[in-house]
Amino acid sequence: MAKKEQQENTEEKVEQTEEQAPVEETEQVVEEQPVEEKAEVVDAEKEALKAEVAKYKDLYIRGQADMENLRRRTQMEIEKTSKFAVTNFAKDLLSVADNLERAMKSFPAVEEADEQTKNIIVGLEMTQKEMMSALNKNGITPIESLNQVFDPNKHKVVQEQEDPSKPTGTIIQEWQKGYMIGGDRVLREAIVVVTKGGASHVEVEA
Numbered sequence: 001m002a003k004k005e006q007q008e009n010t011e012e013k014v015e016q017t018e019e020q021a022p023v024e025e026t027e028q029v030v031e032e033q034p035v036e037e038k039a040e041v042v043d044a045e046k047e048a049l050k051a052e053v054a055k056y057k058d059l060y061i062r063g064q065a066d067m068e069n070l071r072r073r074t075q076m077e078i079e080k081t082s083k084f085a086v087t088n089f090a091k092d093l094l095s096v097a098d099n100l101e102r103a104m105k106s107f108p109a110v111e112e113a114d115e116q117t118k119n120i121i122v123g124l125e126m127t128q129k130e131m132m133s134a135l136n137k138n139g140i141t142p143i144e145s146l147n148q149v150f151d152p153n154k155h156k157v158v159q160e161q162e163d164p165s166k167p168t169g170t171i172i173q174e175w176q177k178g179y180m181i182g183g184d185r186v187l188r189e190a191i192v193v194v195t196k197g198g199a200s201h202v203e204v205e206a
Contacts (some may be wrong), residue, residue, distance in 0.1 A: 032038050047048075087181060093135065094179060094188055100128045101177070143178035145190045147173045154178055156189040163195040170195045 105122050109116060135141070143154050150157060150169040158175060166172070171192045178190025 016143045084181060084185070086140075090135065090138065090140050090179075090181060090187060093131070097128070097131055097135070098176065100124060100131065103130065106125065139182045140187060141180050141183070143180055143186075143190050145178065145192050147171065150192070150194050153181075154186055154189060155192045155194075157194050158191055159193040160196045161193060162197045164197045166195045166198050167199055168194075168198050169197050170198070 104121065107113065107121050107124075110118055110121055113121060132142075145155060148171050149167075150171055155171065155178065159173075161172065163170075163172065171194055173193035174190055175193065176188075176191035179187040181187040
């Protein structure tokens with residue numbers, strides 16, 4: 001009887017051992033899965049961080065470029081404002097310069113004038129010289145027109161005269177002097193008379 005019970009106990013132990021083996025394998029598999037999952041999570045986090053770094057790097061570069069463009073535009077606006085700040089004032093002064101020139105033309109030649117008239121002419125010449133000097137200091141210069149080719153950006157034609165001896169579009173009279181400001185901007189167009197009937201300037205140059 002005791003031998004039979006001992007045999008049954010042995011069989012129970014074998015069964016328990018067989019039942020425990022798969023459990024240990026399952027536990028081992030369960031322990032290995034989290035490691036792989038963690039590796040995948042870490043890789044995903046790395047990729048997300050790389051993408052975020054690239055995003056902020058791009059934003060930084062764009063921000064720097066925008067700031068540089070803004071700096072340049074601001075500098076250009078400052079220079080432009082400074083350069084043409086005297087435009088309205090200069091236009092008013094041009095009327096004074098025109099009147100001075102008309103006054104000088106109304107007087108006879110110096111050698112033909114009496115002493116008093118000579119003094120007036122000399123005074124006008126000095127005043128005109130000082131005014132032109134002040135205009136030049138502020139970047140305002142007269143447009144050279146006589147015997148030049150008509151330029152629609154600088155000249156305004158009010159009359160044409162037949163003159164086959166000169167190329168068409170040659171300026172032969174200046175009714176009102178024109179002025180530039182800053183060297184590259186027209187402050188006031190010159191009012192001129194040009195020739196017609198002659199060869200074109202292109203033909204003459206050819």
